[in-house]
Amino acid sequence: MGRVKVGIVFGGRSVEHEISLLSARSVLKNIDTDKYDVFPIFIEKTGTWRKALLGNWLDNGTLEADKESFLSPSLNPKNPVFYEIRGNRIEREHKLDVIFPILHGTYGEDGTVQGLLELMGIPFVGASVLGSSVGMDKIIMKTVFKETGLPVVRFFGLYFHEWKTNREEIKKTIVQEIGIPCFVKSANLGSSIGITKVKTEKQLDEAMEIAGSFSHRLIVEEAIENPREIEISVLGNENPIVSLPGEIVPHREFYDYRAKYIEDKTTLIIPANLDQGLLEKLKTYAIRAFKAIDCSGMGRVDFLIQRDTDKIFVSEINTIPGFTPVSMYPKLWEVSGITFTELISKLIELALERYRTRSRLNTDLAGKMNNHL
Numbered sequence: 001m002g003r004v005k006v007g008i009v010f011g012g013r014s015v016e017h018e019i020s021l022l023s024a025r026s027v028l029k030n031i032d033t034d035k036y037d038v039f040p041i042f043i044e045k046t047g048t049w050r051k052a053l054l055g056n057w058l059d060n061g062t063l064e065a066d067k068e069s070f071l072s073p074s075l076n077p078k079n080p081v082f083y084e085i086r087g088n089r090i091e092r093e094h095k096l097d098v099i100f101p102i103l104h105g106t107y108g109e110d111g112t113v114q115g116l117l118e119l120m121g122i123p124f125v126g127a128s129v130l131g132s133s134v135g136m137d138k139i140i141m142k143t144v145f146k147e148t149g150l151p152v153v154r155f156f157g158l159y160f161h162e163w164k165t166n167r168e169e170i171k172k173t174i175v176q177e178i179g180i181p182c183f184v185k186s187a188n189l190g191s192s193i194g195i196t197k198v199k200t201e202k203q204l205d206e207a208m209e210i211a212g213s214f215s216h217r218l219i220v221e222e223a224i225e226n227p228r229e230i231e232i233s234v235l236g237n238e239n240p241i242v243s244l245p246g247e248i249v250p251h252r253e254f255y256d257y258r259a260k261y262i263e264d265k266t267t268l269i270i271p272a273n274l275d276q277g278l279l280e281k282l283k284t285y286a287i288r289a290f291k292a293i294d295c296s297g298m299g300r301v302d303f304l305i306q307r308d309t310d311k312i313f314v315s316e317i318n319t320i321p322g323f324t325p326v327s328m329y330p331k332l333w334e335v336s337g338i339t340f341t342e343l344i345s346k347l348i349e350l351a352l353e354r355y356r357t358r359s360r361l362n363t364d365l366a367g368k369m370n371n372h373l
Contacts, residue, residue, distance in 0.1 A: 005038045006348060007082070009113070011043040013198040014105030014226040015214065017139075021063065023323035024102045026330075029058055030340040036348070038343040039096055041071060041082070047107070049073075051084060051094075077121025099124040099350050100344075102323060105189060109320045110136040118292070123355035124299040126320040127345045134293040135319040138187045138219045141293060142316075148292045150285060150314045153177050153304070157187065160212035171204055174220050181223040184208060186215035197223060224313065228306040230272055231284040234299040235346060237354050240290050242283045243332035247272035268333050270329065279311055289317050299352050300329045341355055 001202035008031075010024030011017055024040075031038060040052035042065045049072070050065040057063045071094070081093040089340035099122055101113050103342060117124040134140050146152050154324035156178050174182065186194040194214040196207035211218045211257040224280055229250070233243035249267040274282070286301040300321035304313040321329035330340045338346065 003243055004036050004097045004348065004352075005039060005095070005275065007039045007041050007099045009037065009041045009043065009108075010047070010102045011112075012103040012105065012108040013045060013047045014107055014109075015044070015189065016105035017045055017272075019322060019324065020102055020104050020108070022322045022325075023104065023327070025058065025061070025098065025112075026323045026325055026340075027052070027102055027344060031344050032341050034274065039094060043103070043108070049082075062229055072122050073116060076120050077119075080120045080122040081246050085308070098122070098243060098355075099298060100348065100351075101317045101320065102125060102174070104115065104320055104322070106136075110188060119331050125351040127293075127295045131293050131295040134318050135299070136188050136315050137217070138185060138316060139217060142219075144292050145289060147234075148288065150289060150292065151312055153224060153313050153315075155222070156220045158218055160208070160216050160218055163208050165211065167205070167208075171201060174204065175201060178220050178222050181225075183221045183223055184211050185219050186211045187217035188215050212289070217307055224269065224304050224306055227313075228272075230303040230305060231316075231328045231332065232282055232301050232303070233329045234286055234290045234295070234344075235297075235299060235338075235350075236257060237296045237350055238363040239300075241288055242286050243336040244271035245267075245274060245279065245282055246328050268326075270328075270331055278305070278312075279363060280371070281312060282301070285312065285314055289314050293317060293319075295319055297328065299348055301334075311348070317360075 008024055008028060012020055020195045027037065028040065030080065036153055040054055042050050042052040046049065048070050050070055053064040053066060055064050069084050071082045071090060072085055081095045084092050084094060085223065099117055101108060101124060103113060109132060111129040114124065114129045114132045118129060118314045125257050134144060145214045152178065156174060158170060180201060181197060181199045184196050184198055196210055198204055200209050207249060208218065229248040230245050231248065232245050234240045247269040249269065249338045282303060288298050288299045295317065300318045302315040304315050323330055325342050330343055333343050334340065353366065
């Protein structure tokens with residue numbers, strides 16, 4: 001096999017669009033161009049797929065795209081190409097060997113793009129449709145974790161319209177079953193967008209409105225007071241490995257969007273200072289969480305640890321973790337002995353490996369039966 005042509009897909013119809021751009025820029029700067037030919041695909045906020053014109057983007061952050069044409073996928077698995085369409089005609093075909101989706105949030109991390117790529121019959125980095133969709137929905141994800149015996153905080157899921165029509169009853173349920181303080185979140189967003197720490201029952205109204213402006217499903221979670229926030233990176237398919245842990249010490253009350261991406265005041269301790277017994281538990285839980293949702297390729301598992309008891313709670317798994325210059329996923333692998341460039345190559349190799357494994361599965365029962373007649 002010659003040089004592998006990698007489609008880097010970024011942007012997207014998501015409130016995390018800008019974070020995707022930061023992640024993609026880091027990946028494009030660090031990918032091994034001696035091994036891979038890169039084809040950058042930019043998804044506009046409108047949802048249109050275009051060929052990105054990198055130009056000065058890698059140097060000064062100015063991103064441009066070919067506005068005169070758009071990209072359309074072929075749904076013929078025997079010829080998985082992207083058509084570049086200009087006007088009403090196909091100008092050229094772009095045949096890619098593997099796709100690296102760097103899409104955070106809705107319409108990218110939630111299984112939608114993964115489903116498209118499955119239909120195209122093209123290998124892609126990261127979790128499957130199932131792993132992506134379960135990992136994206138905090139209510140489903142925590143339910144799966146709980147059912148598989150992983151420790152999670154008390155949580156309560158609801159539809160926003162239920163809050164609108166039955167808020168007083170729901171308030172009572174939250175106070176009795178979850179307690180105050182608590183966190184109110186959108187069920188399917190990352191980057192700590194739309195999260196409020198509720199300290200009094202009166203604050204629930206505003207918190208629900210904020211979360212409900214981003215999602216029709218909401219989750220209320222027990223607030224562990226002053227916890228240690230630990231993250232572990234996972235890499236692999238059926239036999240994943242884990243990185244050394246990292247600890248986040250936010251300068252704000254919790255690690256919100258501003259603390260992550262705007263204010264450069266959060267302290268990252270890598271590797272985290274943990275005793276061996278606690279570390280081994282975290283590693284075990286990280287792999288169990290990864291496997292519980294049928295994740296593959298990559299994942300970052302986040303934990304909360306109660307300071308006075310060392311009790312562990314699995315907070316969430318991120319199936320397309322950030323790749324920005326401040327993101328923990330590549331940083332943790334760096335201190336674990338895998339450089340950013342090596343990490344990208346390993347993820348591409350894992351995508352091709354999983355595709356080969358899945359390609360061996362039978363999808364034609366009638367044909368299989370006829371062959372045995």
